[in-house]
Amino acid sequence: MLNDIFIAPFSDMISAPDFLMQVLWEGLVSGILYALIALGFVLIFRSSRIFNFAQGIMVVFAALTLVGLFAMGIPAWISVGLTLGVMFVLAVAIERVVLRPLVGQPDIILFMATIGITLFLIGFGETIFGGENKVMITEELGIPTGDTVLEPFGGLLILQHLDITVVVVATLLVLALLAFLNYTQMGRAIRALGDDHQAALSVGISLQTIWVLVWFIAGIIALVTGIAWGARAGVSFALEVIAYKALPVLMLGGLESITGAIVGGLMIGILEKLFEIYWGQPLLGGNTETWFAFVLALIVLLFRPQGLFGERIIERV
């Protein structure tokens, strides 16, 4: 038993380094997508203290809108533009209809409101687009398909062009977001709101504008995530469950930390894949990805309740 836990997995890694590289690559691809979803949560939480339960359904809604517009005969990239328009309108509507009337209410009320948004978007999406599985317009968007086969250490490493594109686009999106948050006036306003609501409002930062902005950014992230996941296994309401994979990322990285979302996503993506392949499948019968990330996050929380990068809040009574 000790051999199976402490020696055999590492011996497997050394004896088949090409396979280890494949596992790490798959973990990286998953991780960057988890990080992307987690970023959507973090941005909204930072600016409004709302845990956005609707992030998952926004992924579905954005992907369905894109595919639906294309099916109406609109060219692919114009459909992308129009989908972004729809996500902007959605952000404005959420701010006007749901959030603005609830300003000042306890956080739990706002959280419940996002559950309401989720249920509305499920019903609305199913009414408009139906529940059937749809094919993502991968080729029409110019996303490369096919693969590159490498032979490191005399073995086999398959890199899907789609996955490479996802990693590149997601990385660029994350960098762009970081640049936006750090170097633009609006970005700094979002960060200011996250740091201190009252102080930010007192210097004239508009809460309404910022909320629309962060929900729109969450919509952009949802669209990119929807395209990436939809290209892998089709576009359907099953995509919604992908968002739940971001929950342990948030626990691990901290709900308020952009760095935490990125590092947490990558850590969970890679570690859960390594654990599943080298320990979970041989020793536990597999399917450890369902719980591994949560256990990892709980262990971290035992030592750092605010997450790896979350802010430690000390409240004086």
Added chain:
Amino acid sequence: MKHFTKLATAAALGTVLGTAAIAQELYTPNLAYRTGPFAATGIPLMNGQADYMALLNERDGGVGGVLINAEECETGYSTEKGVECYEKTKGTAIVTQPWSTGITLQVLPKTNVDEIPILAPGYGFSPMADGKVFQWAFNMPAGYWDAADMIIQYLEGEGGSLSGKKIAFLHLDHPFGKEPLPVLEMHAAGKGFELLPIPVGLKEMQNQSAQWLQIRRERPDYVVMWGWGAMNAGAITEAVKTKFPMENFIGVWWAGHDADLKLVGDDGKGYKSISWSFPNPDAPVMKQVKEMVFDKGLSQSNEEEMQGVFYGRGLVMSAILAEGIKNAQENFGTGQIDATQLRWGLENINLTNERIVELGLEGMVPPFSTSCGNHTGHSGGWMLEWDGAKFVKASDLLKPNVDGYADLIQSSAAEYATSNAPWAMNEECSATN
């Protein structure tokens, strides 16, 4: 006072007329799922079911002159909602169609007390085949153990002895996914192949890279898949990605959905799925559905979906139920049958080739018959193969070797009855009847 009397009279009259109106229909609720993560596979099946009943109502005025009310109760494939739907619809229902193995397992003990037949064509708990123990449950025309047995037979027929070979069993980590394990394990022990179960969690359905990395590492000769909903599309795209030979990849009948394969198109060529149904757009029933249901705007389907395997299967499911209703009506001499009478009807289905032609279903379902002891029918099925654009038949009719696991059916059924005691059985029936 006069005014009150008039109102009371009107209300009483309305109630009587209303009851009379309700009485002129047979209530066959369907615990459907058109929403949620499994909706993509549920919708074509539900459409096929609904359209066949709509055809009977339009063409024949129902069955035996009594209209069919095939109302749907939406479960989203959630077991909890499924149980709620069962409780909500059981009042005047003559049958319940639970539409998930998880829901079937939950309502199975309830139906035995409420005395309502469960109709779970091609799904549910495989020992339901034993009609003596599961007197109210039916999973005809074939069960999961039949499917597992036919797949193993097919692999032996195509690639010779399975001794020393390795079969990966990729399955949804859910009661449905685990159903065929007893028969697969039995065959692994008997035929000398290694069975490698690989579970896929509900949250991992669309990201199965870990499972397919394991398949790459283990290098199985075949992959057998018990997949459903988004899991199928996820698995097929990963199989293409990892360059697993498609001709060695076989799914159960719920993993043979056209829309899932269209995601990969030509790359999915050679993928197979065992199936007890086959779409036949030229069958007379399809033309009638088109004219009398679809063209009249009574269908929620579309022309592309109607060509697919799942739509055709939904149609056949309703045809089986209608056949049970007809049997009962003829036997008991009444159009307005009850649940107990329908049970008799479902236990006496004899879908011969002639009857299949008579119903306009030629080529869409194999012949089979049921009895009080045999609630599965064991019709057998065809191996279907994806040709890049649609599923085509890749084998003649395969028949399961039921004798090989008849003892397993009886012992599992007996075990279920013991652990759910007191369990009412049909003592007048023998399992071999």
